[in-house]
Amino acid sequence: MGVADLCTDLVRLRSENPPGETQEVAEYIHAYLAEIGIESSVVSRDGRRCNLITRHPRPHLLLCGHLDVVPALADGWRHPPFSGAEEDGCIWGRGSSDMKGGCAALLTALRRAVDAGMEPPVEVVFVCDEETGGCYGIEYLLAKKMLRPCDTLIAEPTPPLSPCIGQKGLARVSLSFSGEPGHSSLYPAIGKSAVMEAHEVVEYLKMLHGREYPVSTEMETIISRSSKVLENLFGLQGLDHVLSRVMFNPGVVRGGEKANIVAEHCDLDLDLRIPWGCTASEIVSEIADQAPSAAMQVTAVSDPSCTSPTARVTERVCAEIRRVYGEDPVPIFQWAASDARHLRMAGFPAVEYGPGEVTTIHGVNERVRIDSLICAEEIFYGIISEYSRS
The missing domain is CATH 3.40.630.10 (Zn peptidases)
Known part of the structure; x- marks a missing residue:
């Protein structure tokens, strides 16, 4: 055969x-x-x-x-x-x-x-x-x-x-946010939205994605040529950041009860890919610091x-x-x-x-x-x- x-x-x-x-x-x-x-x-x-x-x-x-x-x-x-x-x-x-x-x-x-x-x-x-x-x-x-x-x-x-x-490294993190419900006509003056709490974490991750991490000259060379292979493979330019920065995907968002109620609950499932120059635990700790009132579960982590x-x-x-x-x-x-x-x-x-x-x-x-x-x-x-x- x-x-x-x-x-x-x-x-x-x-x-x-x-x-x-x-x-x-x-x-x-x-x-x-x-x-x-x-x-x-x-x-x-x-x-x-x-x-x-x-x-x-x-x-x-x-x-x-x-x-x-x-x-x-x-x-x-x-x-x-x-x-x-x-x-x-x-x-x-x-x-x-x-x-x-x-x-x-x-x-x-x-x-x-x-x-x-x-x-x-x-x-x-x-x-x-x-x-x-x-x-x-x-x-x-x-x-x-x-x-x-x-x-x-x-x-x-x-x-x-x-x-x-x-x-790259990997971190999968689930966050559960709790808000204070109220009438939507009074938000944000009154009430605390769990959906907006999750949104703030996503905004923080966008900032994190822009951060660069120093690596050795040898690692930088391999990352650079790997990026070129990636670009050729997918026929796209400007993918050099994929290997050198934290990539993140808010893959699942479940939140809110009704459009006219300030959201009491919101769950956010994140998939993050960790570049050389930092560790997965460092990134997870930063996310925890940004959401101190959220319940967090880390389901996968590797450097x-x-x-x-x-x-x-x-x-x-x-x-x-x-x-x-x-x-x-x-x-x-x-x-x-x-x-x-x-x-x-x-x-x-x-x-x-x-x-x-x-x-x-x-x-x-x-x-x-x-x-x-x-x-x-x-x-x-x-x-x-x-x-x-x-």
């Missing part, structure tokens, strides 16, 4: 998160690995959200991916989102880029290595809930000490010449992280990209978040690289080019081969 066929099979095995039920796809991969003589285990914290892991007595490399995908409505798709249809040189469907294509390329590369007589010193982990934070997946496996620190390759979709060696450009795993990934594409790779920092943040925090030097049409992930008509799947498999095979010789 080639990498495109395997990608199609994985896309057809539905694993939307929520609800995050990944047992079927985990068992499929368990059977695939058994065919090539690799034992694996399906591990779950709750019996529904299933992870797959293999063990090696002395692992040199961890191959990592996630099995869950974001939900998809059928409206607007060129092909049904879980059809895995092949057309125009692509596999179409939810998860084809993020990241069942990457998982397929890891698996077929590993199979090639075994078929070539290698005994790869690798472990494999495919997790169930990267899209919702990791508490049933990578965080659970790390807490249970089921994974041992070693060089790590995560097959998340990236531009073909740009392995990701770092990513910016990176793997050295001179780390062994970075250099080996770059060498294989250069071999396959014949061009010099450009390692970048990422503007989003993934399981790499948890792994780096636990001592795993992690690099993300994989096939995918990055601009289509989480969107309608998500797809992955078959030629990028083939190139990724070749790159992964080269990486596995190098670690097998070391």
